[in-house]
Amino acid sequence: MTLRNFFEPSSVAVIGASREPGKLGHEILRNIIEAGFKGKLYPVNPKADEILGLKCYPSIKMVPTKVGLAVIIVPARFVPSVITDCGAKGIRAAIVISGGFRESGPAGEKLERQTLKAAKQAKIRIIGPNCQGVNNTAAGICASWPLVKVRGPISIISQSGTISAAIACWAADEGIGICKLVALGNKCDVDETELLDYLANDSETKVIALYIEGVSDGRKFMKVARAATDEKPVVVLKGGRTAKGAEAVLSHTRSLAGSDAIFDAVFKLVNIIRVNDVEGLYDICKGFVGLPLPKNKNVVIITSSGGSGILATDACEELNLNVMDLPAEVCDVLKDKLPPECILRNPLDLTGSATSQMYDEALEALAGISDVGSVIIVVGDPMLGISEVIAKHFARGKTLVPVMLGGGQVEAEERAKLQGSGTPTYSSPVRAARTLAALARYGAAER
Amino acid sequence: MTLRNFFEPSSVAVIGASREPGKLGHEILRNIIEAGFKGKLYPVNPKADEILGLKCYPSIKMVPTKVGLAVIIVPARFVPSVITDCGAKGIRAAIVISGGFRESGPAGEKLERQTLKAAKQAKIRIIGPNCQGVNNTAAGICASWPLVKVRGPISIISQSGTISAAIACWAADEGIGICKLVALGNKCDVDETELLDYLANDSETKVIALYIEGVSDGRKFMKVARAATDEKPVVVLKGGRTAKGAEAVLSHTRSLAGSDAIFDAVFKLVNIIRVNDVEGLYDICKGFVGLPLPKNKNVVIITSSGGSGILATDACEELNLNVMDLPAEVCDVLKDKLPPECILRNPLDLTGSATSQMYDEALEALAGISDVGSVIIVVGDPMLGISEVIAKHFARGKTLVPVMLGGGQVEAEERAKLQGSGTPTYSSPVRAARTLAALARYGAAER
Numbered sequence: 020m021t022l023r024n025f026f027e028p029s030s031v032a033v034i035g036a037s038r039e040p041g042k043l044g045h046e047i048l049r050n051i052i053e054a055g056f057k058g059k060l061y062p063v064n065p066k067a068d069e070i071l072g073l074k075c076y077p078s079i080k081m082v083p084t085k086v087g088l089a090v091i092i093v094p095a096r097f098v099p100s101v102i103t104d105c106g107a108k109g110i111r112a113a114i115v116i117s118g119g120f121r122e123s124g125p126a127g128e129k130l131e132r133q134t135l136k137a138a139k140q141a142k143i144r145i146i147g148p149n150c151q152g153v154n155n156t157a158a159g160i161c162a163s164w165p166l167v168k169v170r171g172p173i174s175i176i177s178q179s180g181t182i183s184a185a186i187a188c189w190a191a192d193e194g195i196g197i198c199k200l201v202a203l204g205n206k207c208d209v210d211e212t213e214l215l216d217y218l219a220n221d222s223e224t225k226v227i228a229l230y231i232e233g234v235s236d237g238r239k240f241m242k243v244a245r246a247a248t249d250e251k252p253v254v255v256l257k258g259g260r261t262a263k264g265a266e267a268v269l270s271h272t273r274s275l276a277g278s279d280a281i282f283d284a285v286f287k288l289v290n291i292i293r294v295n296d297v298e299g300l301y302d303i304c305k306g307f308v309g310l311p312l313p314k315n316k317n318v319v320i321i322t323s324s325g326g327s328g329i330l331a332t333d334a335c336e337e338l339n340l341n342v343m344d345l346p347a348e349v350c351d352v353l354k355d356k357l358p359p360e361c362i363l364r365n366p367l368d369l370t371g372s373a374t375s376q377m378y379d380e381a382l383e384a385l386a387g388i389s390d391v392g393s394v395i396i397v398v399g400d401p402m403l404g405i406s407e408v409i410a411k412h413f414a415r416g417k418t419l420v421p422v423m424l425g426g427g428q429v430e431a432e433e434r435a436k437l438q439g440s441g442t443p444t445y446s447s448p449v450r451a452a453r454t455l456a457a458l459a460r461y462g463a464a465e466r
Numbered sequence: 467m468t469l470r471n472f473f474e475p476s477s478v479a480v481i482g483a484s485r486e487p488g489k490l491g492h493e494i495l496r497n498i499i500e501a502g503f504k505g506k507l508y509p510v511n512p513k514a515d516e517i518l519g520l521k522c523y524p525s526i527k528m529v530p531t532k533v534g535l536a537v538i539i540v541p542a543r544f545v546p547s548v549i550t551d552c553g554a555k556g557i558r559a560a561i562v563i564s565g566g567f568r569e570s571g572p573a574g575e576k577l578e579r580q581t582l583k584a585a586k587q588a589k590i591r592i593i594g595p596n597c598q599g600v601n602n603t604a605a606g607i608c609a610s611w612p613l614v615k616v617r618g619p620i621s622i623i624s625q626s627g628t629i630s631a632a633i634a635c636w637a638a639d640e641g642i643g644i645c646k647l648v649a650l651g652n653k654c655d656v657d658e659t660e661l662l663d664y665l666a667n668d669s670e671t672k673v674i675a676l677y678i679e680g681v682s683d684g685r686k687f688m689k690v691a692r693a694a695t696d697e698k699p700v701v702v703l704k705g706g707r708t709a710k711g712a713e714a715v716l717s718h719t720r721s722l723a724g725s726d727a728i729f730d731a732v733f734k735l736v737n738i739i740r741v742n743d744v745e746g747l748y749d750i751c752k753g754f755v756g757l758p759l760p761k762n763k764n765v766v767i768i769t770s771s772g773g774s775g776i777l778a779t780d781a782c783e784e785l786n787l788n789v790m791d792l793p794a795e796v797c798d799v800l801k802d803k804l805p806p807e808c809i810l811r812n813p814l815d816l817t818g819s820a821t822s823q824m825y826d827e828a829l830e831a832l833a834g835i836s837d838v839g840s841v842i843i844v845v846g847d848p849m850l851g852i853s854e855v856i857a858k859h860f861a862r863g864k865t866l867v868p869v870m871l872g873g874g875q876v877e878a879e880e881r882a883k884l885q886g887s888g889t890p891t892y893s894s895p896v897r898a899a900r901t902l903a904a905l906a907r908y909g910a911a912e913r
Contacts, residue, residue, distance in 0.1 A: 118817060123807045151818065165847060165874035179773020180818060181846025184872035185894075230773055258776035261783035270809045271772030296777065296896035297871065325718035326626020326677055329705035330743065336708035360570045362717045370565060371598065371627060399628025400612060424744065425631035427612035447632075449743035 022209065022217045024112035025146060026155040026199055028087025029058045031162070032079055032110070034101055035092035035117070036062030036070050043116060043164070044092040045070070047152065050166045051090075055159035059084060079104050088112045090152065090162045095119030098148065099133040106141020113138070114162055115147035121205050122149050122271070135207050150204025151180025154187065156197055157223060163200060171196020172225035172308040176214045178203050178271075182230045182256070182297055189301050194438050195308065198224045210235045212243050219247035226307040228300050229255040229291075232268040233275050237285070244289040252307045252461050254292045256300045257282055290464040292457045299453060302445065306420070306454035309443035312462035313418040315392035317343040318455065320366035321381050323373035324399030324425065327448045328366030331395050331422070334452035340459060342366075346391065352384040366397075375404040382412040382419070392459065393418035395451055398433075400426040406436035413442050418458065422451045469656065469664045471559035472593060473602040473646055475534025476505045478609070479526055479557070481548055482539035482564070483509030483517050490563060490611070491539040492517070494599065497613045498537075502606035506531060526551050535559045537599065537609045542566030545595065546580040553588020560585070561609055562594035568652050569596050569718070582654050597651025598627025601634065603644055604670060610649060618643020619672035619755040623661045625650050625718075629677045629703070629744055636748050641885050642755065645671045657682045659690050666694035673754040675747050676702040676738075679715040680722050684732070691736040699754045699908050701739045703747045704729055737911040739904045746900060749892065753867070753901035756890035759909035760865040762839035764790040765902065767813035768828050770820035771846030771872065774895045775813030778842050778869070781899035787906060789813075793838065799831040813844075822851040829859040829866070839906065840865035842898055845880075847873040853883035860889050865905065869898045 031051060037044030048062055048071055062070040065077040076082050079089065079101065089105045091098060095117050105113055120131040131148065138145050146153060152163030156170040165184060169191040177183035180202040187197045199221065201214055211231055218224045227247065234240040247253050259268035260279045269275070286293045294300050318340045322328035332342050345365040353363055357377055362368035369377045378396065385391050394417065398405050401423050413419050421437060421444045423430050434444050445451040478498060484491030495509055495518055509517040512524040523529050526536065526548065536552045538545060542564050552560055567578040578595065585592050593600060599610030603617040612631060616638040624630035627649040634644045646668065648661055658678055665671045674694065681687040694700050706715035707726045716722070733740045741747050765787045769775035779789050792812040800810055804824055809815035816824045825843065832838050841864065845852050848870050860866050868884060868891045870877050881891050892898040 118807055118819065122809075122817075149818075165872075165876075167874075177773070179771055179776075179846075181771030181844075181872035182773045182777075184847055188872060188874060188877075232773070232776065256777075258773055258780065260780045263783050263789045264776050264780035267772075267776045267779045267811070267813050270811055271776060271815065296781075297774075297894045298897070324626055324628030325714075326624070326629045326679070326705055327744075329626075329679065329711050329714045329718060330629075330703075332714045333705065333707045333711035334743075336710050342710045360565055362569075364714070364717055366714050368718065370569075371596075372565065397628075399626075400631055425612075425628035425635060427614075427635060429612075430635075447744045450745070 022144065022213065024087055025114065025153055027158050028112065030061065030084060030086050031056065031058065031088045031090060031160065032061040032063055032082055032086045033090045033092070034063040034079055036064050036075065038067050038070050046164050047090060047092065047116065047162055050161040050164055053166055054161035054168050057159060061086065079108050082108065086110050088114070090114045090116065092116045095127060095130050098130065099137045102134055102137040102143055103141055106143050110143060112144050114150070114153050115145055116150060116152055118149040120148045131205060131207050138208060145208040146201060147204040148207060151184065151202035154197065154200040163202060167191050167197060169194065169196035171198060172223070173197045173228060173304045174199040174218045174221065174224040175228045176201050176203065176211050176218070177230040178232045179230050185297050186228055186301050186304070195305055206235065212236060212240045215247050215253070216243045219250045224251065226251055226304045227253045228304045229253060230258070230300070231255065232258045232271065233277055241285055241289055244291055248290040249465070252292060254294060254300055254303045255286060256294050256297065290461060292461060302450050302454050303457045305443045306458055309441060310420065310458060311416055311418050313392035313455065313459045314389065316341045316459050317390055317392045318395060319343065319345065319385055319391050320395045320397065321369065321378065322366050322397035322399070323369050323371060324397055325368050327397045327399055327422070327424065328368055331397060331448035331452055332366055334449045338452055338456035340452065340456050346388050349384045349388060353381060356380040375402055375408045378405060379408045382408070386412065386415055386417060393420065393455055395420045395422060395448070395455065397422045397448055399424060401430045401433045403429055403433070406433040409437060410440045410442055420445065420451045420455050422448050469591065469660065471534055472561065472600055474605050475559065477508065477531060477533050478503065478505065478535045478537060478607065479508040479510055479529055479533045480537045480539070481510040481526055483511050483522065485514050485517050493611050494537060494539065494563065494609055497608040497611055500613055501608035501615050504606060508533065526555050529555065533557050535561070537561045537563065539563045542574060542577050545577065546584045549581055549584040549590055550588055553590050557590060559591050561597070561600050562592055563597060563599055565596040567595045578652060578654050585655060592655040593648060594651040595654060598631065598649035601644065601647040610647060614638050614644060616641065616643035618645060619670070620644045620675060620751045621646040621665045621668065621671040622675045623648050623650065623658050623665070624677040625679045626677050632744050633675055633748050633751070642752055653682065659683060659687045662694050662700070663690045666697045671698065673698055673751045674700045675751045676700060677705070677747070678702065679705045679718065680724055688732055688736055691738055695737040696912065699739060701741060701747055701750050702733060703741050703744065737908060739908060749897050749901050750904045752890045753905055756888060757867065757905060758863055758865050760839035760902065760906045761836065763788045763906050764837055764839045765842060766790065766792065766832055766838050767842045767844065768816065768825065769813050769844035769846070770816050770818060771844055772815050774844045774846055774869070774871065775815055778844060778895035778899055779813055781896045785899055785903035787899065787903050793835050796831045796835060800828060803827040822849055822855045825852060826855045829855070833859065833862055833864060840867065840902055842867045842869060842895070842902065844869045844895055846871060848877045848880045850876055850880070853880040856884060857887045857889055867892065867898045867902050869895050
């Protein structure tokens with residue numbers, strides 16, 4: 020069975036919906052409503068007639084029409100029988116939010132086995148249990164929390180609800196948005212590998228962010244991941260790199276963190292980009308969806324801030340990018356166009372008296388040089404109008420990575436304008452370089 | 467002569483003040499006015515009668531009263547004679563913003579020598595030239611840009627104007643504020659070492675952020691730095707770690723970046739904390755001013771997000787902190803106070819159903835255990851009221867490092883409340899761990 024029912028159901032039942040704000044059964048129902056789901060939505064709760072203006076049903080069996088997806092928030096001990104009822108109702112996909120399963124000890128482990136058994140018998144696929152749900156912005160289904168509605172190209176598969184939520188919130192804040200989000204929880208049935216396969220073939224998803232603590236089947240994961248990275252970039256953050264981290268993994272999701280060296284080798288082999296923190300995961304996904312892949316490792320750094328240009332240089336060099344010599348033809352053009360205080364090297368230092376016009380000249384001179392794979396554009400204390408200049412050159416297809424820092428109100432405005440035009444911006448030279456290095460590595464491997 | 471004239475002058479002349487918004491001579495004058503400087507302020511410009519409502523003087527010699535500090539923004543070729551005039555006027559401190567000196571080639575180098583010679587003859591100390599100025603929030607003197615007025619405990623010495631501005635802006639945004647900021651520029655006279663010495667003895671400065679590309683006198687720097695770190699923490703970001711970065715340093719400020727391995731050894735020897743990016747510089751300064759030093763390397767991680775707790779564990783372990791076993795007495799207390807789904811290990815996982823009350827219980831149980839040097843408090847999708855709980859325990863003096871992520875509006879509100887109460891917050895487990903590791907290392911070395 021396809022996983023499509025989880026993302027594009029015609030109707031959704033929220034089993035364990037609650038009248039009480041703050042309860043998950045209330046928040047999830049409200050988030051689905053507020054996300055703008057267009058299909059039928061059925062709260063199920065034997066003790067309520069109506070929740071959030073929707074007629075409430077005492078059990079899933081009483082719902083009058085066909086239901087595509089069940090979101091289950093009832094206490095763990097009721098879940099197996101609810102699953103059986105869902106099966107009888109013809110439902111083929113259930114998201115089990117409820118905790119109290121394998122993560123909580125032997126009794127929960129037994130309940131999880133019973134749940135899975137009921138699901139197999141009923142031919143229902145399960146995401147969870149003990150999970151933070153699923154969001155598909157395109158369908159207006161935020162069966163998760165917090166509410167994130169901004170539609171965009173980043174999809175997220177995560178063994179941590181908070182980590183997926185953090186990526187989604189940051190992407191919403193910057194207007195980039197997300198596509199599909201799945202918080203896996205205990206992954207008793209649907210796992211990271213199956214979702215990776217699904218999202219690799221999902222045309223709306225342009226990049227996949229993955230937080231995992233282990234994989235269910237290493238061999239299958241490798242095969243699927245290799246095929247996935249041929250389709251689109253996959254960026255992974257793996258918890259449990261250290262011995263104590265691995266112990267914590269065992270407590271959290273009962274995953275075996277495994278040898279980190281092996282994971283590292285596998286990720287390299289299948290061209291998955293690896294990061295070590297949540298912000299790196301976000302930064303690089305943002306880069307993949309916002310920036311064209313650089314054609315080569317050669318970088319030119321344009322800067323109004325000498326110091327920031329140097330930090331970018333250090334970071335690029337350490338990350339295996341090449342801070343190339345400024346091409347002679349670029350020097351020739353620019354020495355007549357830029358004031359004499361500018362330093363015609365790489366970094367190309369426009370100095371503190373840089374203007375938008377000077378950035379424009381520099382970008383113009385670099386535009387036609389195919390040997391220049393990418394340009395990091397550092398704007399210290401951004402000036403009015405710089406966003407238009409960057410957006411203009413951005414539209415011409417070279418990989419331009421804007422960095423803005425050290426400014427006040429004007430920086431905030433120019434940054435917002437750039438983001439509004441779909442151009443990602445970074446707040447430090449190092450984060451920009453790290454992103455660019457990931458793009459260059461992915462691009463080189465896929466060429 | 468003391469450097470005090472740069473920070474606490476009774477009166478300031480802005481030589482090269484401009485009527486034209488956008489020009490530095492205008493912006494700096496306006497920033498000094500808007501920062502609330504209480505002393506006399508004299509714009510000097512032969513072509514204007516009045517600028518920004520202040521009477522303008524044709525030359526510094528015509529200013530009627532004594533002047534404590536000159537801020538000079540005239541073209542480079544006029545600077546030596548302006549310095550001589552300042553000397554005749556009895557001024558003892560001048561900030562030279564103007565560029566066009568050593569950084570611009572042989573002619574500029576000559577001008578810089580002439581400027582320095584004039585200064586020596588006139589007994590004037592110079593910050594700059596080619597610099598982004600000085601800010602002292604306590605005195606309301608923002609002789610720099612952008613305007614930053616929020617007064618706080620972080621002082622900054624930087625060979626990059628943008629990097630110091632970035633730290634200042636972030637500190638202002640989070641309500642932490644800055645104390646004294648100096649953008650060194652070409653440091654023809656006053657250098658990082660002399661300022662380090664001055665700020666080490668400045669009672670308002672609680673931590674010193676340093677961006678350098680080289681040092682003028684290594685031996686003197688070591689001596690001063692060692693004394694400074696006995697007084698307060700010093701955090702350094704050094705540009706030019708790589709060969710190409712070092713080349714760029716030479717172009718930027720004509721500093722010799724020197725052997726990075728030697729710098730690294732020196733920083734360790736004198737207990738300077740080293741970071742490799744601007745955000746790290748800010749994060750760690752924020753930690754030093756907001757958090758008490760941990761008494762030892764033992765960390766407990768409390769989390770509502772299993773995944774984030776694991777990331778914190780990995781980062782702590784890699785950074786030489788000890789993710790200790792959860793003390794038995796803490797387990798004993800908490801097993802009766804927390805719901806059974808909580809995982810009584812370290813990380814102490816309160817799970818997704820964590821409440822403020824549960825954090826309160828956990829922090830209470832840890833409060834009296836002196837073996838626990840610090841607590842990282844990860845709050846995934848923060849709940850209303852968590853800031854009060856953290857603030858309450860924070861006031862009791864243990865090193866608590868709050869991390870908030872994966873939440874929407876409530877997170878923003880709770881974060882703002884915590885920051886308002888003077889408690890720093892971090893947005894990722896890794897940034898929090900990095901900060902804590904720096905504090906622990908500094909604390910251990912100074913014990």
